[in-house]
Amino acid sequence: MNGQTVGRDVSIDLMTSRGLLAVSAQAITDFSSQPSTTNTASKGLDGITRYGVFPDGWSGVLSIDRMGSQLDDFWAQIEADFYAGVNIQSGTITETIQEPNGGISQYRYTGVMFDFKDAGSKTANQLVKQKLNFMAARRIKVA
Template identity: 25%
Template sequence: MANPYSIGRDCRITVLWNGSRIDLRDVTSFSAAQETQALRASPLNGVPVEFNMPNGWRGTFQIARANAALDNLIASVEAAYWNAGTVGSGTIYQYVREPDGTTSTWEYTNVSMQLKTDPWQSDHMIHQNVVFFASTRTRIS
């Protein structure tokens, strides 16, 4: 019998930057949360009401460092800024294998990233953590 619930292995991500796929071999975790901006009214003749307006997505992912792909990406983003004053953005695709066997694909657009890295230590696997912001998340399939 197939697993009736989503588990961590059911998710994979792909990062595109300036149209090029970045080979992040061993993504070990991924999370994303919707951000909202609360708009609130307190009418004199009624109860308070609040509306949550979509305001992007913030998330993190972690990789077990298997190559320099992420370091190279961050270096190229930084170089583009210092050499030409351009700040690039990317796209993250999240693929989720659903318990019914179908795949849901989510596209995070206008992504900006910040690299956080575990310390380099003897006999210690290096994990790189990325904090990202995306303007939108859209269901592709």
């Protein structure tokens, strides 16, 4: 809109260790991500402080309107696997952005571990809003 990216220009695909997490695109109401960094400082004998900023993964949150049992079922399987001693593998998130100039940008978050932070409040005449947090080892530009 007016040369700027808006939320509906973005689509998200969630691939878990169990396969595609089929959350409806209409159900995802918010996706936020931010890089994690480790900062260091070193003071040389010359008295000058030199700083370093090291990439240290990504984290974020998906806000999802509950339109089915997909998230609840996914987390129930994660819990069952954990208590059965199954090794829970990481997944990926693919973020696709329709750019204002007509191009496509695509980023893949790798080494993703999901954390179902909020199953939602069940209140009369209110939408049930859920939150799925994630931590990722990297974000790689794929297109």
